[in-house]
Amino acid sequence: MTNNQLGVLHALDSAKTQWYHFTAIVIAGMGFFTDAYDLFCIALITKLLGRIYYHDEKVNKPGILPPRIAAAVNGVAFCGTLAGQLFFGWLGDKLGRKRVYGLTLMLMVVCSIASGLSLGKTPEGVMATLCFFRFWLGFGIGGDYPLSATIMSEYANKKTRGAFIAAVFAMQGFGILAGGIVALIVSFAFDHAYKVDSYDVIGQMSTVPQADYIWRIILMFGAVPALLTYYWRMRMPETARYTALVARNSKQAAADMSKVLNVELNPEEEKVDKIVAVPSNSFGLFSKEFAKRHGLHLLGTTTTWFLLDIAFYSSNLFQKDIFTAIGWLPNPRFMSATHEVYRVARAQTLIALCGTVPGYWFTVALIDHIGRFTIQLIGFFFMTVFMFALAIPYHHWKTHNAGFLIMYSLTFFFANFGPNATTFVVPAEIFPARLRSTCHGISAAAGKAGAIVGSFGFLYASQSHTKPDPGYRPGIGVKNALMVLGAVNCLGFLFTFLVPESKGKSLEELTGEDEEDVRNQQTISDEKVPV
DSSP: OOTTSOHHHHHHHHOOOOHHHHHHHHHHHHHHHHHHHHHHTHHHHHHHHHHHHSOOTTSSSOOOOOHHHHHHHHHHHHHHHHHHHHHHHHHHHHHOHHHHHHHHHHHHHHHHHHHHTOOOSSHHHHHHHHHHHHHHHHHHHHHHHHHHHHHHHHHSOTTTHHHHHHHHHHHHHHHHHHHHHHHHHHHHHHHHHSOOEEEOTTOOEEEOGGGHHHHHHHHHTTHHHHHHHHHHHHHSOOOHHIIIIISOOHHHHHHHHHHHHTSOOOOOHHHHHHHHHSOSOOOOTTSHHHHHHHHHHHHHHHHHHHHHHHHHHHHHHTHHHHHHHTTSSOOGGGSOHHHHHHHHHHHHHHHIIIIIHHHHHHHHHHHHHHOHHHHHHHHHHHHHHHHHHHHTTGGGGGGOHHHHHHHHHHHHHHHHTTHHHHHHHGGGTSSOTTTHHHHHHHHHHHHHHHHHHHHHHHHHHHTTTOSOOTTOOTTHHHHHHHHHHHHHHHHHHHHGGGSOOOTTOOHHHHHTHHHHHHHHHHHHHHHHSOO
16 A cells, blocks of 8 residues: 555455455446347347348248348447447546446336337338337447446455456356347247248248247347346445545545445545645546556557457357358248247357357456456457458368357457457556546447447448359358458457556556655645745
């Protein structure tokens, strides 16, 4: 503990792992469980939406969403998430983390239910309504990123802070897994309860109305975990670092943390009064001083998150297209609408079990031992290797599906035992308390810009050669897309060198706030010396 560090902050830094740490992980983590479920479940139902609303009566083949509709349905939530990350990140620094924490959750609950109730007189009307509510759902999800990360970093001790923040983010893996499981259960139930595909008198395939319930139930289920978390989220006290360093109320901070830690803490109001006498918030986000101290750090966190999300969300959202391209999923003509949802969900669940979820928890176990920087480099390096290994001999994998599945799972493992976790952790540690939520929101928004590029760009890239031409080969669009993703991961590896290591240091050491307070107190002492 430095002489100028408040006792309440030192108590948090040095606290042994206690029950409140796990409570905070679950409360914040359930938000991320919901986030992941809501963002990724859309990939499970886009084929079904095409079959229900865009069935072509003139030809005997399943309907598909037009490319522009598919891009909107898949990508609009990311646009909302980007806006929410910027807005709620800024609001979390202005009003406090807790005051806006419940608002994001209720927005997610309402919009999850509303998405499943999307109505319209035409297919375009239904899709427009769905996109509207998906945007606002994303807006609420966006707020959860900076607030959850900041709250967990400010609650944690410095020895295991990385593991705690990573554990919150690891709930994303369970959210992806839950999406696949819910889709499996719902599609299986309807597939056995109804004859969902039938043929009319001239032999054309049609889908009966009961199939419309499937996608609505899957979307609305996202409200359940969010509702279960709301009460406990509202009972959490404001973080001591915000209360003491930003709101300048060390008495309240000490009182809140005394209850949490079950110890008596000195408010140290005199020390805070000295700090307030010469405000430590001496520079803002757009100042030269911020650019000098943290400009490269912010550039590093934004670029790496941007590049990572291009690859990560492209791979997640279009698993179904990749599996179809390599022949791992049967031709839709030979599957019922609900059975197709079942097969896509089964594939996503298998990938989540084999690669996604284990990768997150490897990060939780090792991040405070080998560090954030090393894990991020390892992740980007192996993502690059496996993307190229999938792309270069792409046509070989059409007859070796098991090998493709293993390689594809490894890209998700090293995304999560790598930059998908560390890009979330580091921005919550390396910026000053008064700007922490804002800077995390900016970094996360850069990531969602990458997700938008990935979701829109990969869609068109994977469909770019679907019409026969002299050089036509099935799936060549997917191959080129995988090559691009490999190059993107390689750039992410290089930009990682802009990001500092934050292992084993207090937040005030990392941000230089200890140094500011020392200078402020020295300034006060100098002013008291008679001339």
